[in-house]
Amino acid sequence: MTKDYAQLNDKDLLEHYRVSGDNKFIGTLLARYSLMVFGVCMKYLKSTADAQDAAQQVFEKAYIEADKYEIPYFKSWIYTVARNICLMRLRTHRHQIEPIEEMQEMPDLEIISADELKLKEFLKEEENASLHEALTQLNQDQSNCIKLFYFEKKSYQEIQQKTGYTFQQVKSHIQNGKRMLRNILGKKSESHERD
Amino acid sequence: MKEINEAQEHQGEGKIALKLLDYINGNLSRKEQWEIEEMMNTDSAISDAIEGLKQFEYPAEIITIQQQLNKRILSKTLKNKRYKFKPIQFPLWIILVVIALMLIGLAGMGIIQLLK
Numbered sequence: 604m605t606k607d608y609a610q611l612n613d614k615d616l617l618e619h620y621r622v623s624g625d626n627k628f629i630g631t632l633l634a635r636y637s638l639m640v641f642g643v644c645m646k647y648l649k650s651t652a653d654a655q656d657a658a659q660q661v662f663e664k665a666y667i668e669a670d671k672y673e674i675p676y677f678k679s680w681i682y683t684v685a686r687n688i689c690l691m692r693l694r695t696h697r698h699q700i701e702p703i704e705e706m707q708e709m710p711d712l713e714i715i716s717a718d719e720l721k722l723k724e725f726l727k728e729e730e731n732a733s734l735h736e737a738l739t740q741l742n743q744d745q746s747n748c749i750k751l752f753y754f755e756k757k758s759y760q761e762i763q764q765k766t767g768y769t770f771q772q773v774k775s776h777i778q779n780g781k782r783m784l785r786n787i788l789g790k791k792s793e794s795h796e797r798d
Numbered sequence: 799m800k801e802i803n804e805a806q807e808h809q810g811e812g813k814i815a816l817k818l819l820d821y822i823n824g825n826l827s828r829k830e831q832w833e834i835e836e837m838m839n840t841d842s843a844i845s846d847a848i849e850g851l852k853q854f855e856y857p858a859e860i861i862t863i864q865q866q867l868n869k870r871i872l873s874k875t876l877k878n879k880r881y882k883f884k885p886i887q888f889p890l891w892i893i894l895v896v897i898a899l900m901l902i903g904l905a906g907m908g909i910i911q912l913l914k
Binding site for chain 2: 626627629630631633634635636637638639640641642643644645646647649651654655658659662666678679682686719752756758759760770771774777778781
């Protein structure tokens with residue numbers, strides 16, 4: 604028999620957990636994100652055993668703290684918890700240290716910024732002359748990857764095959780290229796406003 | 799485990815998180831694959847998770863790990879509800895009587911001190 608609570612959205616599951624204290628609600632929620640949490644821990648800790656331990660620590664923290672704070676977006680919250688736990692472990696083990704402050708600067712993951720939405724729309728206008736002009740300001744790798752991904756709708760794997768880049772390189776060329784385009788777009792709209 | 803599986807099949811906010819394994823295994827349609835990759839460009843959680851999961855040479859390992867993690871979640875889920883602290887509430891008259899007794903005690907001590 605299907606349990607009704609398994610169909611609830613994140614916010615409702617959290618609310619039920621807060622009110623009843625019943626672990627089945629938070630457990631359902633954690634199962635939804637268990638692989639994501641483990642993947643994030645793997646990225647930082649690079650060891651299966653450490654990542655499993657860290658993920659377990661994240662879940663324990665969620666059981667204890669999920670009803671103490673107002674959590675508008677569970678996915679963002681659990682990601683932040685996972686990342687902080689990994690950074691603390693790295694710090695404890697005197698491995699590579701990444702500044703915690705970076706966390707505070709990160710935008711809310713669930714809210715796509717107005718700039719990002721503008722850029723999304725911009726990238727849809729394949730024939731737009733100013734888009735092509737902006738693309739010429741990127742380096743060749745970034746411009747190639749953006750064209751293949753957004754105009755030709757190629758997957759990362761297809762771009763890898765076509766260009767010989769690694770998965771990580773494709774990802775960073777697209778992300779850096781998008782950041783550059785956002786800056787170019789921002790400057791353009793500023794100058795339009797001045798005119 | 800069945801309840802956990804149902805939770806995983808939920809098509810709400812966790813939809814993308816649940817598609818991660820299919821993405822890693824290459825089981826998504828071209829369109830779905832592209833959508834996940836587009837999300838990676840804006841969503842650090844998905845981007846980091848995929849980067850982490852990509853470290854596995856054999857995705858079958860990930861399934862085993864996920865099952866282990868979910869088993870632990872389930873075992874905790876099956877435990878009783880967590881204990882909620884409820885403060886003990888005394889009736890007002892008991893509080894007043896205790897205060898009165900304390901005041902009488904203090905007054906008594908004061909009188910004894912004066913008589914010494």
